[in-house]
Structures are given as structure tokens and as C-alpha cells.
Amino acid sequence: MAVLETTDLTIRFGGLTAVSKFNISLEEGELVGLIGPNGAGKTTAFNMLTGVYQPSEGAITFCDAALCSAVKALQPFQITRRGIARTFQNIRLFKELSVLDNVKIAYHQNVKYGLLSAFLHTARYQAEEVEIEEKALELLKIFALDTKKAEKAKNLPYGEQRRLEVARALATNPKLLLLDEPAAGMNPQETQQLMDLINFIRKQFSLTILLIEHDMALVMGVCERIYVLDYGKVIAHGTPAEIRRNPKVIEAYLGEESASA
Amino acid sequence: MTISQQILQQLVNGISLGSVYALMALGYTMVYGIIKLINFAHGEVFMIGAFVGFFSITKLGMGFFPAMFTAMIFCAILGILMERLAYRPLRNAHRMAALMTAVGLSMLFQNLALAHSWIGASAKGFPQVFPLQRFQLMENVNISSDRILTLVIAIFLMIALQFIVHKTIMGKAMRAVSFDKDAARLMGINVDKTISFTFALGSSLAAAAGVLFALNYGIVVYQMGLLPGLKAFVAAVLGGIGIIPGAMVGGLLLGITESAVSAAGGSMFRDAVAFAALIIMLLVKPTGLFGKNVREKV
Amino acid sequence: MNKRFSAILQFMLFLAMGYAVQMAMDAGMINRYYSHVMTVMAIFVVGAVSLNLINGICGQFSLGHAGFMAVGAYTSAIITKNPDLILPAMFTGNVRFVLATLLGGMMAAFVGFLVGLPSLRLRGDYLAIVTLGFGEIIRILLLNWDFVGGASGYFGLVRHTNFFAAFLLSLITITIIRNFIDSSHGRACISIREDEIAAETMGVPTTRYKVIAFVIASFFAGTAGSMMAHLTQMVTPASFTFILSIELLLMVVLGGLGSITGSIGAAIFLTYAAEALRAFRAYRMILYSLLLIFIMLFRPKGLLGTQELSYGLLKESFKLRARWQRKKKDGITASAE
Numbered sequence A: 001m002a003v004l005e006t007t008d009l010t011i012r013f014g015g016l017t018a019v020s021k022f023n024i025s026l027e028e029g030e031l032v033g034l035i036g037p038n039g040a041g042k043t044t045a046f047n048m049l050t051g052v053y054q055p056s057e058g059a060i061t062f063c064d065a066a067l068c069s070a071v072k073a074l075q076p077f078q079i080t081r082r083g084i085a086r087t088f089q090n091i092r093l094f095k096e097l098s099v100l101d102n103v104k105i106a107y108h109q110n111v112k113y114g115l116l117s118a119f120l121h122t123a124r125y126q127a128e129e130v131e132i133e134e135k136a137l138e139l140l141k142i143f144a145l146d147t148k149k150a151e152k153a154k155n156l157p158y159g160e161q162r163r164l165e166v167a168r169a170l171a172t173n174p175k176l177l178l179l180d181e182p183a184a185g186m187n188p189q190e191t192q193q194l195m196d197l198i199n200f201i202r203k204q205f206s207l208t209i210l211l212i213e214h215d216m217a218l219v220m221g222v223c224e225r226i227y228v229l230d231y232g233k234v235i236a237h238g239t240p241a242e243i244r245r246n247p248k249v250i251e252a253y254l255g256e257e258s259a260s261a
Numbered sequence B: 001m002t003i004s005q006q007i008l009q010q011l012v013n014g015i016s017l018g019s020v021y022a023l024m025a026l027g028y029t030m031v032y033g034i035i036k037l038i039n040f041a042h043g044e045v046f047m048i049g050a051f052v053g054f055f056s057i058t059k060l061g062m063g064f065f066p067a068m069f070t071a072m073i074f075c076a077i078l079g080i081l082m083e084r085l086a087y088r089p090l091r092n093a094h095r096m097a098a099l100m101t102a103v104g105l106s107m108l109f110q111n112l113a114l115a116h117s118w119i120g121a122s123a124k125g126f127p128q129v130f131p132l133q134r135f136q137l138m139e140n141v142n143i144s145s146d147r148i149l150t151l152v153i154a155i156f157l158m159i160a161l162q163f164i165v166h167k168t169i170m171g172k173a174m175r176a177v178s179f180d181k182d183a184a185r186l187m188g189i190n191v192d193k194t195i196s197f198t199f200a201l202g203s204s205l206a207a208a209a210g211v212l213f214a215l216n217y218g219i220v221v222y223q224m225g226l227l228p229g230l231k232a233f234v235a236a237v238l239g240g241i242g243i244i245p246g247a248m249v250g251g252l253l254l255g256i257t258e259s260a261v262s263a264a265g266g267s268m269f270r271d272a273v274a275f276a277a278l279i280i281m282l283l284v285k286p287t288g289l290f291g292k293n294v295r296e297k298v
Numbered sequence C: 001m002n003k004r005f006s007a008i009l010q011f012m013l014f015l016a017m018g019y020a021v022q023m024a025m026d027a028g029m030i031n032r033y034y035s036h037v038m039t040v041m042a043i044f045v046v047g048a049v050s051l052n053l054i055n056g057i058c059g060q061f062s063l064g065h066a067g068f069m070a071v072g073a074y075t076s077a078i079i080t081k082n083p084d085l086i087l088p089a090m091f092t093g094n095v096r097f098v099l100a101t102l103l104g105g106m107m108a109a110f111v112g113f114l115v116g117l118p119s120l121r122l123r124g125d126y127l128a129i130v131t132l133g134f135g136e137i138i139r140i141l142l143l144n145w146d147f148v149g150g151a152s153g154y155f156g157l158v159r160h161t162n163f164f165a166a167f168l169l170s171l172i173t174i175t176i177i178r179n180f181i182d183s184s185h186g187r188a189c190i191s192i193r194e195d196e197i198a199a200e201t202m203g204v205p206t207t208r209y210k211v212i213a214f215v216i217a218s219f220f221a222g223t224a225g226s227m228m229a230h231l232t233q234m235v236t237p238a239s240f241t242f243i244l245s246i247e248l249l250l251m252v253v254l255g256g257l258g259s260i261t262g263s264i265g266a267a268i269f270l271t272y273a274a275e276a277l278r279a280f281r282a283y284r285m286i287l288y289s290l291l292l293i294f295i296m297l298f299r300p301k302g303l304l305g306t307q308e309l310s311y312g313l314l315k316e317s318f319k320l321r322a323r324w325q326r327k328k329k330d331g332i333t334a335s336a337e
Helices: A042-049 A076-082 A099-106 A115-120 A123-142 A158-171 A188-204 A216-222 A240-245 A247-252 A255-260 B003-035 B042-058 B064-090 B095-115 B145-167 B169-179 B181-186 B191-217 B226-239 B244-263 B267-284 C002-026 C032-057 C065-081 C093-120 C126-143 C163-181 C184-194 C196-201 C206-232 C242-255 C260-276 C278-298 C311-336
Strands: A002-013 A016-022 A025-027 A031-035 A057-062 A065-068 A084-086 A176-180 A208-212 A225-230 A233-238 B134-138 B141-144
Touching (some): A025 A208, A115 A123, A123 A158, A188 A216, A225 A247, A233 A240, A233 A247, B003 B145, B042 B191, B064 C278, B095 C242, B169 B191, B181 B191, B267 C093, B267 C126, C032 C163, C032 C242, C065 C093, C163 C206, C163 C260, C184 C196, C242 C278
Antiparallel strands (some): A002 A016
């Protein structure tokens, strides 16, 4: 069963077609890569999938339910609640808040107590807050951030900020996780650790993952399938081995590299 | 007086009032377009312009046009100083900081005017510089000489602005900076100078609007910037904030609607019209009549 | 449970303190002038803390808080002055006043909903201009409404407000808003301030929470308006102008955007300052606007930032200072070697 399926997803900004006829399909439990040169439209595609941008044309189906079609488009928070979470290319943590609060906010959708309980701090509030805190700490432990729970997010080193963003996304309890260049700015060792972590949470939380990444070795190493985007169009998809041999991809993306090799 | 004559008369009144709003709305829209700030002090620049014009005529004995020119120059300098001292230091700070500073400036100008011995709390009569004449356009439809003058000057200034924005180097720089500040800087455009210039231009238009407003209504008072400022902002939103032709159309539209409402017997609600228009616009098409849907870069 | 118990105990303690002060006032130990000023302080605490919820906690920008106070003031004044209007005549005296205050708050909240919804749906600064316009429109409508006295105002209200009433209201406001902030709903509001797009992608319905914060704040502004009306025994369209909104804004900024304790302190300080500077009334607003500008230029998050004042903070800062001094000493000895 396809977890996510898009049909002819297209978005135009004024006269510019940023992404055109974007078709992908993700099976449950897959780890799929989305690659392409700078400005190919990868992040724009993510923004459409999460409802930040509304596509000009096309439809998105998630777990057999329409997220976006010609008839209606869901708001980003509704899409998150259906089970798609994401991280951002240029980290968007709640910088001034503590590491713990960053994760707690992502649990928001599961909170059942109402405003009145919040005003009066009722027993129900107490019980749920304790539960949220426990869950958040558990998650932070997996990401080895539990010792830094009281730090302000902006004071974490870069690599830990990236990890915190993934942890925060996981707190929304997603079925599908979209990672926008999670390893950007990391050294090879950190990247390797991150990839091990991604593989671990994928199994632990039975996730489907779609990943944008520039680090070729990494993408080829971990992804089961890869889509290649260039000038807003999917020019190829297949297993890493197929992609590596695809002349179109070599021309569009690996061109320089193969020429110099 | 038939209905159609009445409508025409209100159209005439509305266009002349609207041209004043339009001049002011241009300042809001240009500043918003270039640094994404609602310059709350814009209404006070309008007030100060009106007073500089007033004192140039009454204390210095200038003619109307030199007085208006003086007001425009004075406010252009004021605009540059305002940007340089109050807004530039906050360009990279939180959005709200600049907004609050703008509110602070607006209050400061208003209260300085109030405390100034030349201005004070009471309204002053603006001299009738030109002998008032009424021209009959057709039966029961009149226009006064002041209104014609207002309209002519407003149109002249708007054409001049279009020329500056589209045909000069500085105008090209303005458009580039409002499109993408960082890219403009990389292309060798002096962003600071361009923003200063935008403030000067917008403020001088507000000054002209202030003098014309005073001429039409015959009074100057320290609070005169508040409501016209608010309405000019609404005009800018109606046309699509950041879009120059939008501000012109929005201003005219608001002027006409307001005249029509006060003619229909709702003069008490005249001031509420702009507010209602703003709410409706925000509900229906927040980007304004000419606005394109642009989303924040993520 | 323990935490809750101590919170209730704390509330009771403050309540008893307020009551003691009121008794001292009744006994004439605090003169009428000071009693009046202290009551006004308590009312402004309600105004400033509630405005902080919008401007400081939620990161939106309202310029019309006085307008909502006006709505509450007029609504409650109409109820207490007309014995059989809106509320049945069986409610009289202080009971009627309390109910009228609640209804005043609810009316303000309702108007806040109508004003907030169209402008809070959008990103950007529309709320500022819409609330500014709203304040003006309310003033114009009241000027033209003969039933409540038009420009000359609504006179002859019974003086229901005393220090204890105002103090109780401020205590309730502070408790509820503080509790709200320290809940998942409040965290949702804070996340909007920090990064609206990220908040939305974390499943926070941003528009809903902005409106909720705005409506809660409007409610408390309305109750503060009612308190003020029944203290001064009159309401006029000039009681709640843009200038009052700016004063409240200055309290929030002075105390730090997002700091509840800061707002409380600033409200008390500025009310006191306004009284002390009565002789310089003409220059007061010049001073206030300069203060607003300079705070923004040099401390864009407000004088105290989001930091809450507490015993713990005090201790921290002493510790820091001690450490700093030790370091300095070490530095000196190190350089001496």
C-alpha cells in the first residue's frame, strides 16, 4: 500500500513554474531519497507536501486520504496531525525556548485537557503534563539530548540542533517523516552517527522517510530508492545503482563529477 | 437634484479627497514594500508637512507653491532622519521592535506638536490662499477651485513618482531592493541610500498631502494626522500593500466610498467606513486588489 | 498535588494581604489619595498583564487595548446604572456589579473575537492597524451614542470598586494568565511568537491560538474597564483613548515582552510615576514616547526581556556575580604570578 502518492503536483510563482508534474509514490517503511541540483525544487516539493505552499495543480494522497486536491487543501497543522512531520533546511527551532519545551510543543496535538483545566491547573492538567514530560524526556534520551533539556535551543552546537529538530518532528508521532538536508553542515563522523540514528528510529517508530540530501555517498548508501529532480521535474527514479548509471542524472547532477573523473 | 447628479457630485468630491489619501498611501506602500514596516509616524509627517506649509505662509509670507515645496523638503529631511536614527538600527531586530518604535515616533511627534508654543492644542485656520471659486460642471454638479488644484497637484506628483520609480537609476534601485535586499546589495546597489531615498520620497508626498488637506478643509491641528493616516493605510491595503499603482487606486476608491457614505446621511459613520473596508478586504482578499499571493520563504 | 496545594496557599496568602490593606484603608491608616492610587495600580496591572499575553507571549501586536477596556466599562456601566436592563432587577448592589463586570469582560471578549479573527488569520502586522482603527471607531461611536451620554459621558455610577476588589481581580488575572502560559495551550502561543511556520508544522493551529490569546486578553481588559468605571464613577469616550493603549504598551515593554512579573512591576511603577509627575503633565507623553523608542532601540525585547523576576533569579544573579568576582580575583592573582 502506498503511504504517500502525489499526482501531477505543480506549483507556479508568478510566471515561474518551480515544480511541474511531480509524481512520487512511497511504500510503507521505505527510506527514499530526493536529490537534485540546487534550485531544482526539492524544498518547494516538501513545502507542498506539508501544506506550507498550496500547489497550483495536482493532488496529494496520504494513507488513502486526500490531503490536497483541486477541491480542498489542508492547513499545515492538519497535515501534521494526519501524520506527516518534517525538519527544515535552515533549522527552525524555537530558539529562545528550552530543549525540553521544543519537544513538548510538538506533543500539543495529543493534549486533551481544555482551556479551563489550563487556567486552573486541575488534576487532569497535572496528570497530562507529567505524561508529556515523561514522553519528551524519553525521546530526548534516544537522541542523547536529555542531559541538555534545560538549555536554550539556540545554545546547542549545530549538530545537536539538527538532532533536536528530528526529535521534535518525531514527537508529533508521524507515519511519514520528511527530512530536509539533515546532515547539512555536519562532519563525516556526525553524518554517520545521524544516519545510524535515522535507521534506528525508522525501525523503532515504523516510519516511512523521505530525505533530501546533498551528500551523495550518504544518499546512495542508505536510501532504497531515489527520485531525481531537475528544473522542477522528476527526471529519473530507481534504486541507487540504477540512478548511478542513468545518463540523464549524470548529465544533470553528476555531470561535472563524472567529467572530472 | 436628481440621483444621478448627486452621484456625480459625490464622485467629484470623492476623487479630490481620494487623491489626498492616495498621495499619503504611496508613502506607506513604498516604505512597506522596501523594509516591510508599517510606518505609524507617516500620519504625523503629514501633520508636520501641513504645519510647515501653514507657517511658511503665515509667518514667512510665502506663496502657496513655495510653501508646499518647503514643506516637502522639510519632511523629506525628516523622513531621512527618522529612518537613519530610529529604524535603521532595528532593521535586523525583531519585527515588533521596529513597529513599536514607529508607534513611539508617532506619539512623540504628536506630543511635541502639542507642547510647542506655535502649535498647541487648538485648531488653526489655514488661510484661503486662492480666491474660492466654484465651477459648474453640469446642472447641480460643482467643483471648487481648491479641489481642482488638489487634484491637479496630486496627479502631477503621482506622474512624477512613476517617472522616478520607472525611469531613473534610483527608482530601479528601489525596485531591486524591495524585490530582494541581499541580491541588490550583491549587485552593488547601496541599500542604505536607497532606503533613505524611499523615506524621503514618501515623506515629501505626505507633506504635499498635508498641505493640500489643510487647504481643502481650512484647518490645521496637531491630531490631524491620525485619521487620515489610518485611512491612507487602509487605501494602501486595498490596493495591495507594496504596490504603487495599488495605493493610487485604493486612495481614490476610499475617497469616493467615504463621500458617498457621508452623502447618504451617514456622516457620523464616515470615519468607520475605512475601517469596515479594511476588515472586509482582510476577509476577502488580504493581498489587496492588485496583490499577488506571495508566501514567506521557508 | 503538592504543587497545587502550595499554589492555592500562595493565592490565599496574597488574598489575605490584600484584605489587610483594605482594612487599613477603611480604618483610615492609609489616606484616600494613596488608596485611590493603589487601586488604580491594581487595575493597570490587569491591563498590562493581559496585554502582555498578546504582545509578549503570543508575539502579536495590539494597539487597541484601551478600546476593549472601554467596551467593558460601558457595558458594565449600562448594567449597574439601569436596574432592570440586561440583568434582572433581582441582582442589586455589589452582586450586580460583579456580574456586570463579568458581562463587561465577556462583551469585550466577543468584540475581541470579531476584531481579531480577520486580522489574526494573516501573518504580518495587520492586527496593529486594525486594533488602532478599532480604538478610534469605538471612540467615535460612543461620542455619537446619546443613550450613554455622548461626548459628555456616562455619569453618576455607584462607587463599587475598592482596593480589595481591584486587587482580587488582578490576582485572578495573574493566576489565570500565568497558569495558561504554563500549559500546553500557552506553549502553543509561545511557539507562535518564536516561529510561526515551525509552530504550524508542529501541529499548532496558529490562527486559533492567536485568537484565543486575543480573546482572553480582551476579556480581562473589559473587566479592568468595568473596575475603572466604578472607581471613577463615570465613563467618557475620553477615558479610554489611544494614549491609554500606549501607556499599557509601555508597561509591557518596560517590564519585558513576555515577563508577567515585569508587567506587574512596570504597571505599578508607571502609575506611580504618572502621579509623581503630575506637575509635568504636558511633557508626560513626550517622555513616554521617548522611553518607548529608546527601550526598543537598545533592548528590543523590553527592559527585562522574557525573564521572570523571582527569588530564584535573584539567587542566580548573586551566584553569577560571586563567580565573576572570584574569577576577577583569580585573574589578578594569576597575572601577579
